[in-house]
Amino acid sequence: xxxxxxxxxxxxxxxxxxxxxxxxxxxxxxxxxxxxxxxxxxxxxxxxxxxxxxxxxxxxxxxxxxxxxxxxxxxxxxxxxxxxxxxxxxxxxxxxxxxxxxxxxxxxxxxxxxxxxxxxxxxxxxxxxxxxxxxxxxxxxxxxxxxxxxxxxxxxxxxxxxxxxxxxxxxxxxxxxxxxxxxxxxxxxxxxxxxxxxxxxxxxxxxxxxxxxxxxxxxxxx
Amino acid sequence: xxxxxxxxxxxxxxxxxxxxxxxxxxxxxxxxxxxxxxxxxxxxxxxxxxxxxxxxxxxxxxxxxxxxxxxxxxxxxxxxxxxxxxxxxxxxxxxxxxxxxxxxxxxxxxxxxxxxxxxxxxxxxxxxxxxxxxxxxxxxxxxxxxxxxxxxxxxxxxxxxxxxxxxxxxxxxxxxxxxxxxxxxxxxxxxxxxxxxxxxxxxxxxxxxxxxxxxxxxxxxx
Numbered sequence: 001x002x003x004x005x006x007x008x009x010x011x012x013x014x015x016x017x018x019x020x021x022x023x024x025x026x027x028x029x030x031x032x033x034x035x036x037x038x039x040x041x042x043x044x045x046x047x048x049x050x051x052x053x054x055x056x057x058x059x060x061x062x063x064x065x066x067x068x069x070x071x072x073x074x075x076x077x078x079x080x081x082x083x084x085x086x087x088x089x090x091x092x093x094x095x096x097x098x099x100x101x102x103x104x105x106x107x108x109x110x111x112x113x114x115x116x117x118x119x120x121x122x123x124x125x126x127x128x129x130x131x132x133x134x135x136x137x138x139x140x141x142x143x144x145x146x147x148x149x150x151x152x153x154x155x156x157x158x159x160x161x162x163x164x165x166x167x168x169x170x171x172x173x174x175x176x177x178x179x180x181x182x183x184x185x186x187x188x189x190x191x192x193x194x195x196x197x198x199x200x201x202x203x204x205x206x207x208x209x210x211x212x213x214x215x216x217x218x219x220x221x222x
Numbered sequence: 223x224x225x226x227x228x229x230x231x232x233x234x235x236x237x238x239x240x241x242x243x244x245x246x247x248x249x250x251x252x253x254x255x256x257x258x259x260x261x262x263x264x265x266x267x268x269x270x271x272x273x274x275x276x277x278x279x280x281x282x283x284x285x286x287x288x289x290x291x292x293x294x295x296x297x298x299x300x301x302x303x304x305x306x307x308x309x310x311x312x313x314x315x316x317x318x319x320x321x322x323x324x325x326x327x328x329x330x331x332x333x334x335x336x337x338x339x340x341x342x343x344x345x346x347x348x349x350x351x352x353x354x355x356x357x358x359x360x361x362x363x364x365x366x367x368x369x370x371x372x373x374x375x376x377x378x379x380x381x382x383x384x385x386x387x388x389x390x391x392x393x394x395x396x397x398x399x400x401x402x403x404x405x406x407x408x409x410x411x412x413x414x415x416x417x418x419x420x421x422x423x424x425x426x427x428x429x430x431x432x433x434x435x436x437x438x439x440x441x442x443x444x
Contacts, residue, residue: 018429019429021429022424022429023425026425048409049418085429091427093427099326104321104322107322108322108423111423111424114427115424115431116431155427155430155431179430179434185332195430195434196271197429198245199421199423199426200248201327201333202333202337203241204419205333205338205377205379206244206307206337207240207241207243208401209307209308209338209377210307210308211400211401212377213306213307215400216308
């Protein structure tokens with residue numbers, strides 16, 4: 001039930017495992033809310049929509065966690081995963097692109113609870129700059145370097161049109177940002193030390209369409 | 223340069239390959255826009271932010287495409303990928319949850335160009351039902367089965383709070399929907415023949431935070 005945080009090199013953690021850490025954390029926080037103190041790998045797998053073997057394999061990449069035959073101490077594992085995700089203290093993020101999608105994210109209360117606070121919002125449109133929204137003032141993207149330094153911004157959420165995305169990305173990189181979540185449907189060119197995650201909603205819909213197509217063309221389900 | 227659409231069982235296509243098909247399609251459409259007729263795997267890999275070997279491996283799962291030493295016929299590959307994705311004719315989608323995020327998606331013109339049209343919008347809030355938005359009338363979720371039948375809806379985009387998501391999901395499944403893109407941060411329980419894709423923006427930010435954390439704790443970049 002103890003976890004020995006036998007730190008591997010994080011470089012060893014497979015990308016698919018990294019993708020599931022936030023999922024496990026969310027499920028563990030739900031279990032905490034239900035006052036559960038221990039979960040075994042089957043229980044965590046059921047909550048996460050995966051299975052016991054996958055849970056054990058994923059968590060094995062993160063150290064020697066859990067106790068055989070008993071399970072994982074929920075509180076310990078929450079702390080461990082939050083530490084691995086680097087969200088024991090919240091990260092500051094910039095929102096770049098104050099359009100409809102950006103506005104939706106600014107109004108969403110769920111980020112702060114999950115370790116990321118949007119502390120600044122940028123746009124290029126002079127008509128938008130100066131607008132107050134959710135306690136923030138929309139700032140010109142020309143002033144991004146100052147804001148990044150002043151606010152300790154580490155992440156950026158990019159919600160600009162595809163045609164403007166590389167230019168906005170370049171400004172972010174020049175200001176020292178090392179992690180970008182890109183909603184524009186385009187491939188960004190960044191230096192090796194910058195992480196980009198692509199969030200392309202239309203692509204997600206196309207992937208679902210692939211599954212529909214497969215189910216119908218093969219006459220079987222799923 | 224011809225493509226022989228040697229249909230494998232689509233069941234053989236690895237999940238990570240499926241995830242990249244929309245990316246390749248987007249890059250090919252960009253190349254079409256630049257009036258390019260042939261791309262080799264390195265060129266397609268560069269555009270997609272991956273590499274030649276990955277492109278060849280991914281596309282090999284989709285049939286015998288391309289000609290060795292020459293490359294892929296752009297137009298042929300576009301058609302082939304669209305067919306595999308099941309978007310040669312556009313798919314009809316329902317938006318469930320007319321909040322800020324849902325509104326942002328309704329206003330987004332990019333889905334139709336990528337094969338998915340939002341043809342109906344649903345909410346449970348009586349104050350929202352009846353509202354006209356982007357040419358659609360917000361409908362009570364109680365009427366979803368009729369709409370799914372009438373409009374030929376196949377996909378749903380779920381943008382409701384986590385606490386309401388399973389109930390909305392159950393209504394979608396009962397109406398015959400087999401593919402759901404879920405923006406609520408919760409695991410949905412669905413029958414085996416229903417595909418769910420989780421779009422959790424906070425989780426994406428946490429994954430980026432993991433990479434930041436790794437870079438800083440190991441004193442190396444990326």
